[in-house]
Amino acid sequence: MGFVAFEFSFCTAPLLLLIVIDVVVHIxxxxxxxxxxxxxxxxxxxxxxxxxxxxxxxxxxxxxxxxDALEILKSRYARSExxxxxxxxxxxxxxx
Numbered sequence: 514m515g516f517v518a519f520e521f522s523f524c525t526a527p528l529l530l531l532i533v534i535d536v537v538v539h540i541x542x543x544x545x546x547x548x549x550x551x552x553x554x555x556x557x558x559x560x561x562x563x564x565x566x567x568x569x570x571x572x573x574x575x576x577x578x579x580x581d582a583l584e585i586l587k588s589r590y591a592r593s594e595x596x597x598x599x600x601x602x603x604x605x606x607x608x609x
Contacts (some may be wrong), residue, residue: 583604590600
């Protein structure tokens with residue numbers, strides 16, 4: 514098996530040009546495909562982050578309501594707006 518010489522001529526130039534164009538097009542399509550997939554992955558991550566933040570906000574609001582009510586109750590008792598009996602009764606009363 515020897516070296517096969519390739520002779521460049523005007524007949525082979527269009528063929529080489531088509532091969533180069535084909536390679537460039539396939540590389541371009543691969544890049545577009547990767548970009549398309551990455552857009553979907555970023556969208557999925559965005560949804561996951563959105564749901565996590567939404568759950569965190571909802572949980573903090575639920576927890577914050579009872580502690581805020583207790584803080585208001587304590588401040589009212591400290592300002593003598595309510596008696597000790599009212600404070601105890603309101604503190605033990607479930608949140609509405």
